[in-house]
Amino acid sequence: MTDTIFALSSGSLPSGLAVVRVSGPAVRFVIETTIGRPPEPRRAALKTIRDTNGEAIDRGLALFFPAPGSFTGEDVAEFHLHGGRAVVAAFLAFLGSLPGLRLAEAGEFTRRAFDNGQLDLTEAEGLADLIAAETEAQRRLALRLAGGAFRARAEDWRRRLIDLRAYVEADLDFSDEEDVPDDVSGGVGIGIAALRDEMERELTAGQRGERIRDGFEVVVLGPPNAGKSSLVNVLAERDVAIVTDIPGTTRDLLEVHLDLGGYAVTLVDTAGLRDGGDVIEAEGMRRGRVRAAAADLILWLDEEGDGAPEDVVGLGVRILSIHAKIDLHSPGREGLGVSVHDRASIDRLLQRLAQEAASRLGGEAPLVSRARQRQCLDQAVATLRDAESPGLPKEIMADRLRQAGEALGRLTGRIDVEEVLGSIFSTFCIGK
Ligand SMILES: Nc1nc2c(ncn2[C@@H]2O[C@H](COP(=O)(O)OP(=O)(O)OP(=O)(O)O)[C@@H](O)[C@H]2O)c(=O)[nH]1
Ligand SMILES: [Mg+2]
Structure with a gap:
């Protein structure tokens, strides 16, 4: 029999309210013990919440969500208590003393929701992202995922793959017979190409999705003493980097x-670029170049307004x-001028950076936003590409379609994902 789990699902104490969630087979018992008769399903009831001896712990709202119409798919109860430390501590201690009840582990409610088919993996990931979202763009992306947009898309792809495979297999089974039209595999070819094309477009859009989630990276490069660290400090509005002359x-x-404008931007300060310098400085410059080569934008800063030298331009990153x-x-003839002592120039730069981020990350809303999702989709595309090879025997084509379906199954968590589950659900906080 599964344990019944409980946890404080709301934020740190003390707070106005504290929400304690309980999920599992003992929920009805918990409700009967604490408040008596269960309230009407999904309706809040104001009750005195008592321990086993009948002594009042607090007065608050109780809600009952019978299985399967709950977040986890199990019986769930929610208690809205006053958010005092002693109130919550007393209630949690009382719950822990009941038979079959224990404190939930991080992400365990969501894990149960997944196990009971209330959520697929992309929705669980969206939920984790929604809780972690710090900017508007991250929130919108996460909400779309948590709402099942990716799940719906992946399920549509999977259904179409199954249909295509059925055609190919019918063609195999009845290849000697008259009543299977010859052009079946031609139609299958078009179907595969269309599917692959849609997936590839999602992958391209997903580069923006991963940037929205993980942050648009801007690396500040320039000669020593150009004022890079001073600028980073001003933009960050705190004293992050040491500044000296x-x-x-x-x-x-x-x-x-x-x-910046709703987009998460990571700004990286680096060692000034020059010839010479000691070993430590040289290593710093090397690291700066490596980081810049993978960035979305290089902010080149110099006092002369000369612009970036050849070796920086050669990194192939927008500057x-x-x-x-x-x-x-x-100020130089071209480009933007800044001074850390001139607020207006800093605001112009911030505006420009926000524009850069928006023009690179805006546009049609992406679905792919994690490396794990991209890898699954990449695999499906590669297998479909394989299935399109001219003259491929039908048996192998059918097998490739099956493999592509499996890659999508891993994406949504239908199959074969035990090893990634732990890593995804452990990123949740306790109580989610
Ligand atoms: N007048 C003026 N001085 C500045 C400005 N920005 C930075 N400085 C000064 O320039 C000197 C170097 O600034 P840093 O920010 O340390 O320069 P850096 O590019 O980080 O230098 P390295 O870390 O050595 O590569 C310091 O004395 C700053 O006070 C500015 O906009 N105007
Ligand atoms: Mg510096």
């Missing part, structure tokens, strides 16, 4: 996270050139 102050990579310390020099 000694060239070569920064060595390690330092990152700060910003919300925004900035003329630094315009309070000391007149």
Whole structure:
């Protein structure tokens, strides 16, 4: 028999209210013990909540969600208590003393929802992202996923794959007979190509999805003393990096996270680029270049307004050139000028960065937003590509279609995912 689990599902105490959630076979027993008769399903009832001796712990709302119409698919009860530490501690201790009840592990409610088919993996991931979302774009993306947009899409793909395979297999079984039309495999070819095309478009859009989720990365490069660390500090509105007038102050990579126009942006400060320098500085420069090569945007900063040198341009990453310390020099002819002492110039830069992020991450809403999802979809596309090879024997084609379906099954968690489950659900907090 499964344990009945409970946890504080709302935030840190003390708080106005505290929501304690209970899920499992003993929920009716818990309700009868604490408040007596169960309230009408899914209706809040104001009750005195008592322990086994009949002593009042608190007065608050109780809700009962009978299986399977609950978040976990099991019987669920919710108690809305006053959010005092002693209130919650007393109630949790009381629940823990009841037979068959124990405190939930991180993500265990969601895990049960998944196990009972209330959610697929992409929805569970969307829910985790929704709880973790810090910017508007992250929230929108996560809400779409949690609402089942990806699940619906993947299920449609899977159904079409099954149909295609049925055609190919019928063709195999009846290849000697008259009543299977010859052009069946031609139609199958078109069907496979259309499916593959849709998946590939989702993969392309997904590059934006992963950026929205993980952050748009901007690496600040420039010669020593250009004012990179000062700029990063001003943009972050806190003293992250050490600033001195000694060239070569920064060595390690330092990152700060910003919300620009609803997009998560990671800003990375680096060691100033120059010839020479000691071993530590040289290593710092190397790390800066490596990070910049994988960035979405390089912010090149120099006092002369010369722009980025050849070796930086050669990294093949989009560059925004900035003329630094315009309070000391007149701004260059081209590009943007900033001074950490001129708020208006900083605001112009922030606006420009927000535009850069929006133009790269905006557009049609993506579904793919995690490496795991991309890998599953990549696999499905590769297998479909294989199935399209000219002259492929029908048996192998049918098998490839089956494999593509399996890749989608791994995406939604229908099959074969035991090893990824632990890693996904453990990212949830306790009580979710
Ligand atoms: N007048 C003026 N001085 C600035 C400005 N930005 C930075 N500085 C000064 O320039 C010097 C170097 O600034 P940092 O921010 O340490 O420069 P950096 O590019 O990080 O240098 P490294 O870490 O050595 O590569 C410091 O003395 C700053 O106070 C600015 O906009 N105007
Ligand atoms: Mg620095």
